[in-house]
Amino acid sequence: MSLDKSSTPFSPAFLLLGTHPQETKPASQRGTCTPMFTAALFTIAKTWKQPKCLLIDEWIKKMCCVCTVEYYSTINKNDILPFAATWMKLEDIIPNEISQTEKDEYSTMSLICRT
Template sequence: ISFKKLKIELPYDPAIALLGIYPKDTDVVKRRAICTPMFIAALSTIAKSWKEPRCPSTGDWIKKMWSIYTMEYYSAIKKNDFTTFAATWTALEEIMLSEISEAEKDNYRMVSLIYGT
């Protein structure tokens, strides 16, 4: 799939996230700990369904993000660096909540309150 065929203009080369090179004049540097795992999740999801011209379902995205979350969680425990892990995922949660409606936010907060997540 070519981004030109889809008429999508990317602000940066997608390889930037994988190489760890970020422009200094943007706030991307602040969010690279969040953007790189999400980019890898998107890349993995796209690679799996390369021959299927469809958008991944919400369930597919949740499964992929959960697997990344789990890997990073155990990595943080092994490195004894849980604060960085928590900060990254809290920031991701804030970004995701900023993108959804108020009704969805209320639903999310209720589930978080009930299940203690």
């Protein structure tokens, strides 16, 4: 999968997070994955150099990007049901300011069915 800066407004580094198979991690590292993932997200967020208060549309798009990364992480772990429930809750709080095409693009069914 190749991404260029014109096709996505988000950092391509997101795609590198959480993509390693779970069975290859030693038992001592399993408890550190979530804090490391959170630290990586904060590091990436610092590189965005955005103003402290994002517009609603920008915030939603960045949250959708984070949730998309979480989706692919759960696919690797074969743990899709808890993710789908979390994503559906997120869809309920998306405000009306976002366009219908963006709602369709980031909807749960489009991710699960890969349409």
